[in-house]
Amino acid sequence: MSSISFSHSLRRLWALERFGPSLRFFIALTGSMTWCWYSGQMELLTPLFLGVIASALAESDDSWQGRLFSLCVTLICFFFTAMAVELLHPYPWLFISALCAATFCLIMLGALGERYATVAYATLILAIYTMIGLEQSRDALAPIWQQPMYLVIGAAIYGVLSVAWYGLFSQQPLQHSLARLFREQCHYLKAKSALFEPIRNADIESQRLALANQNSRVVAALNDTKAIILHRVGGRSNSKINRYLKLYFLAQDIHERASSSHYPYQKLSEAFFHSDVLFRCLRLLRQQGDGCKALAKAIELRQPFDYGGGHSAALEDLQAAIAYLKQQNNPEWRDLLRSLRALANNLSTLDHLLRDAANPDALALTQDNTIFDRDPKTFKEAFERISQHFSIHSLLFRHALRLSIAVAVCYGVMQLMHVSQGYWILLTTLFVCRPNYGATRNRLVERIAGTILGLAASWVLFELFPELWVQSLIAVAAGVVYFATRTSHYKISTAFITLMVLFCFNQVGDGYNLFLPRLTDTLIGSAIAGLAVFFILPDWQGRRLNVVLAQTLRNNGRYLKQIMQEYTQGKTDDMAYRVARRDAHNADAALSSTLTNMLKEPGHFRRQTDIGFRFLLLSHTLLSYISALGAHREKLAHAPTYLVLNQEAQLLADSLEQIAQKLIKREPIDVQSDAEQQQSYRLRDLPEEEDDTLRLLQTQLLLISQQLGSIRTLAAHVLSNSEAKQVADLQ
Incomplete structure (x- = not known):
């Protein structure tokens, strides 16, 4: 029994997402520490540890072949960067000019994609690590290549472990990503179920806002999973990961159906307040959310997925409740009951999708199972991608320029104040300065708090454990905790990296002498980062709110057009359709972000927040109505009135595009549109069809058209408030 329990505990430990990287990091640090102890060269511990950290920061998900290529490129970049620092360090003006140019160029490389941005950022960090090593080094006669070589050796130690790990356990990152995706789907379904609870005076707006925010997390998880799949298959399916590819497509279908809305929930609640039909919808959605959670656990633990029983009974109860309501022959419920039947059909299909997840190998991939890869494939494409960002309007360009100036200011402060261990100022600014004010403010507070916490813990541990061999173990343990928490708990990770650095330096010097410099440099570096993001080309979110809103409307319109092509040609789920669907959800998530x-910006710059959140509610509702059309796709080209409905859908998409263009160009937007009002009348007065799908199409288009008036009103307010703010700024 104990062996079974131990095996289960190991399986759960293996399923932890940070376990693999943390284990590799632990082995690399332990190996470096052991070698330094046995060789009696503890002065090499710092460059080895810093090299390991830089290599771990440069790591991005890939196949083992891609990871090997990335490692070679990373080591070459690291070596030449470290050598450049060594050579230019004695010449301050030349050094800072080269450092600023390198900062700008490396940040701009982020335009090529996340993998390039990760390596470029780690290379920049390694340059600062080289400076720290130079300041800490006591051997003035050491050859110029010695520190770069040991930095690269430390980086290679972790890199080799990473390549070997990706070769042996290549599917583990994909399993973790899929599990995270289905957990987010669970949270979305649970949040969606709250809308079906018929409560008087319910705060529907706050519920929908929470749903929109959760949708952004689902979209982020979908994007992460797609990126991991692309790194392994290069855009086409592979026999080894077909199972996970099918689960990814299944998650997309679940998301489309889960995000669908078939009628305003408040009207459904008012009409069926004394019926149990909405409670049955709520119960079924929560059960399906639990199914997604169980699927996530099964993927992580690599165990069979059992959807469980009780779902069929819940679905039958829902259909029976709808049938009972239909027997009442209430003419006021006619349209509502159609929407309820469509909702029940959608939940039934969602139930089947989750049952299919129990045996994904039996699922057939669609005819077009390619995944759209946005990364550049040639040097020409890479150059064009980067050149597109050479504009003051590019957020990446502004961040690169801002960070370059901040680095120059840091170096100037170091030279003027002659502070001890002054390169920590540069390192702090590099870590704290983010592309926008809100993220920088969070980092700044957490960096300072984490540093103080780390210094306090270090002082206590220095007193309790004066033995150097014990301190070396503490340094390794602190490094592992830092790495495990660096993306999720930045304050904690800062505390532990502070602890690790002090204990490493204490192996060859006096760690107590670093307490004050570490705190002082952190405060100075954080202040410079905060001032830079506030004064140097600040990216206040309100100033580009009109563009973000426009992208949301534009992508919703394109998604609607793609859906109507599916109704015309039949359901295909081809790449064009999936890209349009993903772009619409990405735009919705971008607005939420x-x-x-x-909300984190100074009060003067967030005056349009209320309007923005009201727009988010409208745009997410609009996307939900469009998604419902996508969930019920079938060929209707030869059905009666379809041609008329298709024309109305194209007009709706055109209206969304027109509002988007006016938002981007900051042109006046009419609050009312007679053409759109007439369109709503036409959709409402179309002859009723016996076919439920056609009637659903008509109902959803009517719901979409009824959103346009409110969208126009809020869009006009956004532009008028933006103009008023610009006038106030000029005064």
Whole structure:
């Protein structure tokens, strides 16, 4: 029994997402520490540890072949960067000019994709690590290549472990990503179920806002999973990961159906307040959310997925409740009952999708199972991608320029103040300065708090454990905790990296002498980062809110057009359709993220937050109505009135595009449109069809058209408030 329990514990430990990288990091640090102890060269511990950290920061998901190529490129970049620092360090003006130019160029490489941005950022960090090593080194006669070589050796130690790990356990990152995706789907379904609870005076707006924010997390998980699949298959399916590719496509279908809305929930609640039909919808959605959670656990633990029983009974109860309502022959419920039947059909299909997840190998891939890869494939494409960002309007360009100036200021402060261990100022600014004010403010607070916490813990541990061999073990343990928490708990990770650095330096010197410099440099570097993001080409979210809103409307319109092509030609789920669907959800997530960042900005710059959140509710509702059309796709080209409905859908998409263009160009937007009002009348007065799918198409288009008036009103307010703010700024 104990062996079974131990095996289960190991399986759960293996399933932890940070376990693999943390284990590799632990082995690399332990190996470096052991070699330094046995060779009696503890002065080499710092460059080896810093090299390991830089290599771990440069790591991005890939196949083992791609990871090997990336490692070779990374080591070459690291070596030449470290050598350049060594050579230019005695010449301050030349050194800072080269450092600023390198900072700008490396940040701009982020335009090529996340993998390039990761390596470029780690290379920049390694340059600062080289400076720290130079300042700490006591051997003035050491050859110029010695520190770069040991930095690269440390990086190679972790890199080799990473390549070997990706070769042996190549599917583990994909399993973790899929599990995270289905957990987010679970949270979305649970949040969606709250809308079906018929409560008087329910705060529907806050519920929908929470749903929109959760949708952005689902979209982020979908994008992460797609990137991992692309790194392994290069855009086409592979026999080894077909199972996970099918689960990814299944998750896309679940997301489309889960995000669908078939009628305003408040009207459904008012009409069926005394019926149990909405409670049955709520119960079924929560059960399906639990199914997604169980699927995530099964993927992580590599165990069979059992959807479980009880779902069929819940679905039958829902259909029976709808049938009972239909027997009441209430003419006021006619349209509502059609929407309820469509909702029940959608939940039934969602139930089947989750059952299919129990045996994904039996699923057939669609005819077009390619995945759109946005990364450049040639040097020409890479150059064009980067050149597109050479504009003051590019957020990446502004961040690169801002960070370059901040680096120059840091170096100037170091030279003027002659502070001890002054390169920590540069390192702090590099870590704290983010592309926008909100993220920088969070990093700044957490960096300072984490540093103080780390210094306090270091002082206590220095007193308790004066033995150097014990301190070396503490340094390794602190490094592992830092690495495991660096993306999720930045304050904690800062505390532990502070502890690790002090204990490493204490192996060859007096760690107590570094307490004050570490705190002082952190405060100075954080202050420079905060001032830079506030004064140097600040990216206030409100100033580009009109563009973000426009992208949301534009992508919703394109998604609607792609859906109508599916109704015309039949359901295909081809790349064009999937790209349009993903772009619409990405735009919705980008709006949610923009508004969240606006809340963290100074009061003067977040005056449009209320309007922005009201727009988010409208745009997410609009996307939900469009998604419902996508969930019920079938060929209707020869059905009666379809031609008329298709024309109305194209007009709706054109209206969304027109509002988007006016938002981007900051042109006046009419609050009312007679053409759109007439269109709503036409959709409402179309002859009723016996076919439920046609009637659903008509109902959803009517719901979409009814959103346009409110969208126009809010869009006009955004532009008028933006103009008023610009006038106030000029005054």
